[in-house]
Amino acid sequence: MPETLQRRPPPVEGRGWLEPLPAATRFSFRGGSGAIEALSRAYGVPLPTAACRAASAGPRAALRLGPDEYLLIAPAAEGASLAPMLATALGSLPHSLVEVSHRQVAFAVQGPYAEWLLQSGCPLDLDLGPFPIGMCTRSLFHKAEITLWRTGPTTFRVEAWRSFAGYVVELLADSALELPA
Amino acid sequence: MLIIDCPYCGPRPELEFAHGGQAHVVRPADPAAASDDDWLQYLYLRDNTRGVFAERWRHARGCGRFFNALRDTTTDQFLATYRAGEQPPAVPRDRP
Amino acid sequence: MSRFRTTRGGRIDRSRPVRFRFDGRDYEGFAGDTLAAALLASGVHLLGRSFKYHRPRGILAAGAEEPNALVTVVRDAARRTPNLRATQIEVYEGLVAESQNRWPSLALDVGAVNGLFAAFLPAGFYNKTFMWPRSAWHALYEPRIRAAAGLGVAPGLPDPDRYAQRYAHCDVLVVGAGPAGLAAAAGAASAGARVILCDEQHEFGGSLLAERGATIDAMAAADWIVAQHAALASNPRVTLLPRTTAFGYFPHNNVGLCERITDHLARPPAALPRERLWQVRAREVIFATGAIERPLVFPGNDRPGVMLASAARSYLNRYGVQVGSRAVVLAGSDAAYAAALDLAAGGVAIALIADVREPGRAQGPAATAARDAGLAVETSMTALGTSGRRRVSGVHLGRVGNDGSIRPAASLRCDVLLMSGGYTPSVHLHSQSRGKLEFDAAFGAFVPGTAAERTRCAGGVRATHTLGAALEDGAAAGVAAALAATGHAAAAHRYAARLPEARLEGTPGALPQPAGAVPPAKAFVDFQNDVTTRDLALARREGFESIEHIKRYTTTGMATDQGKTSGLNALGFVAAESERRIPEVGLTTYRMPYTPVTFGSFAGVARGELFDPLRKTPSHDWVVAQGGVFEDVGQWKRTRYFPLGGESLRAAVDRECLAVRQHVGMFDASTLGKIEVVGRDAATFLNRLYVNNWSTLAPGRARYGILLRDDGFVYDDGVVARLAEDRFHVTTTTGGAARVFGMMEDYIQTEWTDLSVWITSTTEQWAVIALQGPRARDVLAGLVSGVDLSPAALPHMAVAHGRICGVPMMLFRVSFSGELGFEINVPADYGAETWAAIHAAGQAHRITPYGTEAMHVLRAEKGYIIVGQDTDGTMTPDDAGVAWAIGKAKSDFVGKRGLARAALRRPDRKQLVGLATVDPGVVLEEGAQVVATPGQAVPLQMIGHVTSSYHSPVLGRSIALAAIVGGRARTGQTLYVPMPGADIPVQVTPPVFYDRDGARLNA
Structure with missing residues (x-):
């Protein structure tokens, strides 16, 4: 039998204004208020109750993508331990916890032109006023769905389903041709 | 491109939404008991309103929620959006 | 020089x-x-x-x-x-x-x-001359007309330039950077608003660029523009866009701008796109779009050298160009006097200012100034014609008597004939936003009325008469828009402007001509489409009254300039002819684009490989290295076949099919849609949604599921596995993944809100490798751990968890080929290496990778349907031969009531059957029609059509599936497929061609 295979996410080439982010453990969590409270305690991140907001504690983050939907992002190394731990904490509370670690790819769009680059394909207003630090949402980049999370004044975490990631990156790179060297 | 006020996320561009047809079309509780005419009505017959129309939208590229909206089909202006299951709010329905 | x-x-x-x-x-x-x-x-x-x-x-x-x-x-x-x-x-x-x-x-x-x-x-x-014969239109008339009457020729090569697009948002968008637009932008910016100011020209200033002698706030206009520009440019909340045309207004203050970035550069830098399409979303929009001077309509008014008075003034004052040496000026508005004065001062001889108005209306300040300057002025004049060939050389003037009679007055020599018929406000964008238009009878044009959206107009577009009024209007609009957008108030700057008042009103229509006389030449209304007063009069005589009809019949206003100079004159002429007022004649609709926009700008980056997301599966790179051939399935690139050493498609597919039947094949099935259905009520939910009975499905087992719409027609299908009491793994067709997900969400959110169930898309979480063939188990055995692969432990339609090559695996014992089969699901980041590992381990078992083409043949040999190919949205489960899947005891499921409709139970519905050509070498065309008897005359009585057709290498003959009226009752009959040259005889068979008892599947 061959040796254990290595996890190889779709490659994303770093370009300064764009940097690949490490492979992660991800869960899509759905549930009512009881489950949200239980998960907040077990996960160690209070799940945000405001629409389109993210919260994080250490390396773990929770993005509120819908009224009962959260994307949990944690280090890849926690993959094996996190699922049973969370499942135990949730017990019989009505909920859905589905691992989607490999479904999507993450990269950072950063620097003084981050907003400008993303506006080439994202129809939302990404100005710091209407899209402050800590805001997250699903949206579109051209024809691809993305999850966008502003982690700093000039830094966004972009997640795209794995087969769309290349499309998103190539389109960003096309815009970036205009950036000053 | 319209701006649609998602009841969960706030105003968003139409690109993120999918139209879901006429709102408040009720699936018969006991389909087996529905007459052919009732079933035909439920399946196929829809209003084609000139003026304020209650319609379904889904914030498909956002929070994923279905909700309802009152839109004036002559002006494309939204008078209200509200959550699925809620009754349409009272709005002035007179068109200029 | x-x-x-x-x-x-x-x-x-x-x-x-x-x-x-x-x-x-x-x-x-x-x-x-x-x-x-x-x-x-x-x-x-x-x-x-x-x-x-x-x-x-x-x-x-x-x-x-x-x-x-x-x-x-x-x-x-x-x-x-x-x-x-x-x-x-x-x-x-x-x-x-x-x-x-x-x-x-x-x-x-x-x-x-x-x-x-x-x-x-x-x-x-067009309508009259070329009505008959019809066939000659495409062959003869149209090409000739296009060659003779046309515009420029489009390039025949692909556009090598790049085009960019972007979304932008602001509080206040100001369209037009003339005096009103600059004042509006400054006003909005002073309230702290985010402002975008665009103008189609390369420099801001609008009408001021052609003025001499104007001052604003004690500055020369040119200096004021510089100061205003600098102040706006230094404000980080203001975006300035010169060379940018606001070409279209779209609902809810979405305005399309086209920015021309490199067209003015001798050597465009490679890094820059040629153009950028902006989609601006503004809380408030200000149209400071100014006004356009109208030509006068008289015979011979199209000769080179006949020019708008404002244009001559612009060429002189802005570009230092004299448009001629001797000018006659036809004044239908006071603007002509201003031009005459400037040109005279610039050394152009003014032969005469022929004012077409009565003496009482030719009395404005400009007229007085011209008379004071000693320029010759005559009133009550009209133009009867012009002379010259490629350039005007003279004009024939007439005088209009008090009784309306017209006598020739003078023929004057000139090399330029200037005219001003008054001004037409540029209400295009306001009108596109469904803003009302009102006819200002005194001004002689339509001006903006009530806005329909959050927009306002300022300056010349509102027919302001003075520079001061335009500035004041702009400043007020700017602060009002900012207040409405942001809630922040600011005081409007009060500008002190000095510029002689210019009365810009005029009378649209044609200049009067002698009654009864045939004019010596055409009087053009629409220059670009060559529409004359005669054409408009003819249209009226032929019964066209509505301006919308006259427009289409004569093509006036339908050229690429959209009637900017002609629209109102056409209205004025038709109104006069029909003795109506202009507003009674009506107004044609303004449409985008204001000026033409390149296709490149609209396409933007959506070209070539970036036209659409190009989705690749985990095996993609491996397949590329192997020389596999791809096909597009929706947005996915799927491997169609793997040719070896120059093999044809047929040879490769035959080899791949036989390998699966005899040994083992591997296939990338990752594109299958996957949805995880989780919750206490997951089984109840699926019971209500799918036709099947899921309550009897034990965890660890899977079942073929069928999804209908409520009308009873097949919508999607796929294998559904129960992973736990409260957890199902639902697969969908590749193309149906998104719509099935949406349908499930719809029922969960709006119909069955009583259920505790959620769905999550896991399509891309899993790489799926199908391993099919009698030796599939042998290949797997050396790779997996934690799973008992024996038929007893893992029978057909069983699911197990374990590891493959050390990584977590979900293993389905399923088959879409009719052979012993497995589908190996691994987390997608392991997909590529798992694929390679299976291929390597399979070498000992003669493993063969196969593509979608072989997959299709294999499934058709077994009569497995493909939703969307063998069904078309009007087929029931019974039509498709899969009614066995329906849970008979269920009181309801989506589509059950639909299926009970009488029309869906008729015996003469189209049913899916097999067809075997009498000649086994003939492969039918998919989509071909089927008839009951040969040699029919047109129209043929069609009783069905071929849905799938292939050469089956294992059977050594062609096979086909077809939807035939009352098809199952026709089993054994001979039908015909009419094709050019021959009716192909076929025999109706059951839809399963190979291994009818399923022995191989259950091996």
Whole structure:
């Protein structure tokens, strides 16, 4: 039998204004208020109750993508331990916890032109006023769905389903041709 | 491109939404008991309103929620959006 | 030095001469020139031939409204931009431009013979002349007409330039950077608003750029523009967009802008896109779009050298160009006097100001100033015709008596004839936003009325009369818009402006002509589409009353300039002819784009590989290395087949199919849609949604599921596995993944809100590798751990968890080939390596990778349907032969009531059956029709169609599936597939061609 295979996410080439982010453990969590409270305690991140907001504690983050939907992002190394731990904490509370670690790819769009680059394909207003630090949402980049999370004044975490990631990156790179060297 | 006020996320561009047809079309509780005419009505017959129309939208590229909206089909202006299951709010329905 | 260039003045940079080429001749202009200005400076007035009559045409205007001077700018073979207005092209070193619509040359145009046959090209000539025979239209008439009457020629090569797009948001968008627009932007910015200010020209200032002597806040206008621009540019919340046309208004304050980035550059940097399409979303929009001067309509008004008065003034004051040496000025508005005064001061002889108005209406300040300056003025005049060939050489004037009679008055020599018929506010965008228009009878034009969206108009577009009024209007609009958008108030700056009042009102329509006399020449209303007063009168005589009908019959206003100079004159003429008021005649709809926009700009980056997301599966790179051939399935790239050593498609597919039947094949099935259904009520939910009974499915087992719409027709299908009491793994068709997900969400959120269930898309979480064939188990055995692969432990339609090559695996014992089969699901980041590992381990078992083509043959041999290929949205489960899947005991599921409709239970519905051609070598065409008897006359009585058809290598013959009326009862009958040349006889068979008892599947 061959040796254990290595996890190889779709490659994303770093370009300064764009940097690949490490492979992660991800869960899509759905549930009512009881489950949200239980998960907040077990996960160690209070799940945000405001629409389109993210919260994080250490390396773990929770993005509120819908009224009962959260994307949990944690280090890849926690993959094996996190699922049973969370499942135990949730017990019989009505909920859905589905691992989607490999479904999507993450990269950072950063620097003084981050907003400008993303506006080439994202129809939302990404100005710091209407899209402050800590805001997250699903949206579109051209024809691809993305999850966008502003982690700093000039830094966004972009997640795209794995087969769309290349499309998103190539389109960003096309815009970036205009950036000053 | 319209701006649609998602009841969960706030105003968003139409690109993120999918139209879901006429709102408040009720699936018969006991389909087996529905007459052919009732079933035909439920399946196929829809209003084609000139003026304020209650319609379904889904914030498909956002929070994923279905909700309802009152839109004036002559002006494309939204008078209200509200959550699925809620009754349409009272709005002035007179068109200029 | 060009003959007609002044020695000083204007906004051109005389220190930067620019050489360019027009129709093969070299010219020189200055930086800051437009092509039109530079050609006029060289005395060139003939720039093109007209659309229909090939009449010589010159330059009418100085801006976007230019209808005549359309040219093609050529950079190289692929970069040819036709139909650009010479009045908007900025000259650059090495610019090459060509005139259009002339053959063999501009000066000698054979097509001008059309003018001799003009009587045969009246309004509606398309409709009348070429009605019969119909077949001749495409073959004969249309190509000839297109060749004879046309615009520039599009390049034949792919566009090598890049085009960018972006979304932008602001509190206040100001369209137009004339005095009102600049004041509006400054006002909005002073309240702290995010402002975008765009203007189609390369420099801001609008009408001020052509003024001399105007002052604002004690500054010369030119200095004020600089100061205003600098203040706005230094504000980080203000975005300034010169060379940017607001071409269209879309609902909810979404405005389309086209920014031209490199067209004015001699050597465009490779890093820059040629154009950028902006989709601006503004809380408030201000249209400061100004107004356009109207031509006067009289015989011979299209001769080169006949020009708008404001244009002549603009060429002189802005570009330092004298448009002629001796001018006659036809004044239908006071603007003509201002032009006459400036031109006279600039050394142009003014032969006469012929005011077409009565003495009482020719009394404005400008008229007084002209008289004071000693210019000759006559009133109650009209123009009866012009002389000259390729340039006007004289004008024949008439005098209108008190009784309306017209007598010839004088024939004056001139080399330029200026005219001003009044001004038409540029209400295009306001009207596109469904804002109301009101006819201002005193001004003689439509002005903006009530807004329909959060927009307002300011300045010349509202027919303001003075510079001060325009500035005040703009400033007020700016602060009001900012307040409405942001809630922040600011005081509107009060500008002190000095500029003589210009009364811009006029009377749209045609100048009066002697009654009964046949005019000596055509009087053009629409220059670009060659529509004359005769055409409009003819349309009326033929019964067209509505302006919308007259427009379409005569094509007036339908050219690329959209009637900017002609629309109101056409209305005025029709109104006068029909003795109605202009508002009674109506108004045609303004449509985007304001000026033409390149296709490249709309396409943006969506070209080639970036046209659409190009989704690749985990095996993609491996397949590329193997020389596999891909096909597009929706957005996915799927492997179609793996040719070995120059194999044909047929040879490769035969080999791949036989390998699966005899040994083992591997197939990338990752594109299958996957949805995880989780919750206490997951089984209840699926019971209500799918036709099947899921309550009896034990965890660890899977079942073929069918999803209907509520009308009873098949919507999707796929294997559904129960992973736990409260957790199902649902697969969908590749193309159906998104819509099935949406349908599930719809029922969960809006129909069955009582259920505790959620769905999550896991399509891309899993890489799926199908391993099919009698030796599939042998390949797997060496790779997996934690799973008992024996038939007893893992029978057909069982699911197990374990590891493959050390990584977590979900293993399905399923088959879409009819052979012993497995589908190995691994987390997708392991997919590529798992694929390679299986391929390597399979070598000992003669493993063969296969593609979608072989997959199709294998499944068709087994009669497995493909939703969307063998079904078409009007087939029930019974029609498709899968009614066995329906849970008979269920009281309801989506589609159950639909299926009970009488029409869906008729025995003569189309049913899916097999077809075997009598000649086993003939492979039917998919989509071919089926008939019961051969040799039928047209129309044939069609009883069905072929849905799937392949050569089956294992059977050594062709096979097909078909939807046939009452098909199952026809088993054994001979039917016919009519094709060109022959009716192909086929025999109706059951849809399963191979291994009917399923022995191989259960191995």
